[in-house]
Amino acid sequence: MRKSIATVSVSGTLPEKLRAVAAAGFDGFELFENDLVACPLSPEDIRDMAADLGLRVELYQPFRDFEAAPADRLADNLRRAEHKFRLMARLGADLLLVCSNVSPQAVDDDALAAGHLRLLAERAAEHGVRIAYEALAWGRHVDDYLRSWRIVRMADHPALGVCLDSFHILSKGTDPGGIEAIPGDKIFFLQLADAPRLTMDTLQWSRHYRCFPGQGDFDLTGFTRHVLAAGYRGPLSLEVFNDVFRRSDPAKTSSDAMLSLRFLENSVLGAGAPPDLTGFAHVELATGPDGDRLRRLVETLGFDRARLVDGGEAAELRAIGIQTPDPVAAAGHAAALSAPAEAPDGTRIDFRTAGPGRSTIDHVALTAPFAEASLWCRCVLGLRPHESLDLPDPYGLVRSRAMTSADGSVMLALNMADTASNVPWQHVAVACDDVVGMARRLMAAGEPPLRIPANYYDDLDARFPGAPDLRGTDVLYDRADDGEFLHLYTATIGRVFFEVVQRIGGYSGYGAANTPVRLAAQHGHKMRRE
CATH class of the missing domain: 3.20.20.150 (Divalent-metal-dependent TIM barrel enzymes)
Incomplete structure (x- = not known):
């Protein structure tokens, strides 16, 4: 045609x-x-x-x-x-x-x-x-x-x-x-x-x-x-x-x-079907000048799916490995569309066959032009878009949209800021069975989670009767009809930070209601360091 x-x-x-x-x-x-x-x-x-x-x-x-x-x-x-x-x-x-x-x-x-x-x-x-x-x-x-x-x-x-x-x-x-x-x-x-x-x-x-x-x-x-x-x-x-x-x-x-x-x-x-994706294989991170700190943080998290590469002006996400039964066909699908092998923010996509063990990567967030990234994810990876959200930041708005594979095994979050002063950072979410315990390990390692204000926990008691008492842990909480969600955030290193998540029941969201708190905390942490 x-x-x-x-x-x-x-x-x-x-x-x-x-x-x-x-x-x-x-x-x-x-x-x-x-x-x-x-x-x-x-x-x-x-x-x-x-x-x-x-x-x-x-x-x-x-x-x-x-x-x-x-x-x-x-x-x-x-x-x-x-x-x-x-x-x-x-x-x-x-x-x-x-x-x-x-x-x-x-x-x-x-x-x-x-x-x-x-x-x-x-x-x-x-x-x-x-x-x-x-x-x-x-x-x-x-x-x-x-x-x-x-x-x-x-x-x-x-x-x-x-x-x-x-x-x-x-x-x-x-x-x-x-x-x-x-x-x-x-x-x-x-x-x-x-x-x-x-x-x-x-x-x-x-x-x-x-x-x-x-x-x-x-x-x-x-x-x-x-x-x-x-x-x-x-x-x-x-x-x-x-x-x-x-x-x-x-x-x-x-x-x-x-x-x-x-x-x-x-x-x-009915031609050129997108690849069948089965999960995340790995993420590749450039260390920048903070290599020792990034390695210590990755080790404390027990994150065995991170590949660290020396170099770069700052720590950043360089590549995402995505599992598929046929990596050659997946790459061929992108080539047939004349689509780039990188996401619109420059993150390289590597198609891999499934590795041993269950992936500990829950989801990955990219910062990219919203419409462009949505199109690329849909065409090249076959991901389905979810409702976009406008989330308040202390200096503007961050627009966010989740893109997921049919079975939910691959989840990408796309984030775009409306002003240069509130550019969202890349982040990798790591799955965990005990987020509170992980918070304690991070504190002991000298990499405490992002500090969450006491006002948040006062409000949490009002919103969710019977919610766990998380004061002093810097762990955030969300609840929906399908389950519960506990998560924490590390401080940003270069352009990237980690989120640690614990899903209870069938919870399938991302704790979006907590995002404004996280954004404010990140800006506060940045200002304290400066």
């Missing part, structure tokens, strides 16, 4: 965008009108540049507020359209996106809308252009893809079809199964975007929070299967409005976009 992306999805000038999407391997692009208007190059220059880069102008967009407008607006609307048709000829584009009318003056009359669109299609055909009509989720009257298809069917012109946009359909909770009733040759274009589930105005949701397939909560695999089952054979095209992407490196954004489309294509076709 051809792969395309809207220029609005990538930051930079139009030439920068085109070079980035070409380098990422896209076949074509949707040219967003604002990008052209702000560009000093002529339409002919853009056409030639695209051709030199091996790109096709798949769609020119958007043309707004045309159909079912008051009668006195029709002539002016047709004049606007004629200008666009001439411009598209200069660009070498032959498909124009027409969004459903959002004007308060639009008339709620399907027959009138069909008549206007037929007239537009007739004019377009004279210029070798086709019209793709799209129902916006916030359209004044046409806000549903089935209604847009009904109007296109009424207009009955070969140069008029529909554009289907996953966001406009899935954000409204509309059943996409009806897509299969639309003839494939009347689906002129397909736009894809994922999004997190949010409760907010749909227009604002669309304009600021769309993301690439695999980064959000929509079932894009099922959606795309419906479109292909209808007979659509055009490109898979990404149209993503996102504030973060608008200020990110266009090359990196384009690379992530292509990764998301390859992953979606594999999911739709």
Whole structure:
């Protein structure tokens, strides 16, 4: 399947965008009108540049507020359209996106809308252009893809079809199964975007929070299967409005976009399944200048899954070994997606067969760009995302999301801070059967756990009747329907610290309610040392 992306999805000038999407391997692009208007190059220059880069102008967009407008607006609307048709000829584009009318003056009359669109299609055909009509989720009257298809069917012109946009359909909770009733040759274009589930105005949701397939909560695999089952054979095209992407490196954004489309294509076709992960094999830590201290801490923890490597400017997590029955196939899966072998924060992933004994690694936390890391974990490792959390830090917020394998044997926590002053550190969580006993051993070794204030334990008594008395241990506690959780944190060495966890019953969380206490304690410890 051809792969395309809207220029609005990538930051930079139009030439920068085109070079980035070409380098990422896209076949074509949707040219967003604002990008052209702000560009000093002529339409002919853009056409030639695209051709030199091996790109096709798949769609020119958007043309707004045309159909079912008051009668006195029709002539002016047709004049606007004629200008666009001439411009598209200069660009070498032959498909124009027409969004459903959002004007308060639009008339709620399907027959009138069909008549206007037929007239537009007739004019377009004279210029070798086709019209793709799209129902916006916030359209004044046409806000549903089935209604847009009904109007296109009424207009009955070969140069008029529909554009289907996953966001406009899935954000409204509309059943996409009806897509299969639309003839494939009347689906002129397909736009894809994922999004997190949010409760907010749909227009604002669309304009600021769309993301690439695999980064959000929509079932894009099922959606795309419906479109292909209808007979659509055009490109898979990404149209993503996102504030973060608008200020990110266009090359990196384009690379992530292509990764998301390859992953979606594999999911739709049932090919290239992610590896079967069975647990953690090891972590590799660079010691930095604190090698002796780090070795002493690892020895006190009894952490036999740590590999320490001398060097580096500071102690940090360098690599994670992940167990899988077929390491070669796991590495091949990543290579087939053209995905890097490192997590977005630079942590290397080593696939290994299962070693002797039960792994003592409970989970590992990475600091990385949130959307980018979520996509990488989902595509390369096949991890499932859990609900993201915004956790208060003394100097801002830390956004956190757990990503887990199907059986929970591999758990990664992704953390991203909103300001440079509260950058979260990497950490490795070590499983233990007696956290309180471990706290005593750490104290005796001169590496006491992170100091937890007495106020925390006063509040603990109020929140959890019957909770163990943990005063003086610096051990934190959480309880849920599935069990209990005790954990402590070591001081940070370089960029990394350890968490020691004890799970009782079937507790499957991470003690997220205690994270603000931990963050405050870490900042306090840092200030005392400085």
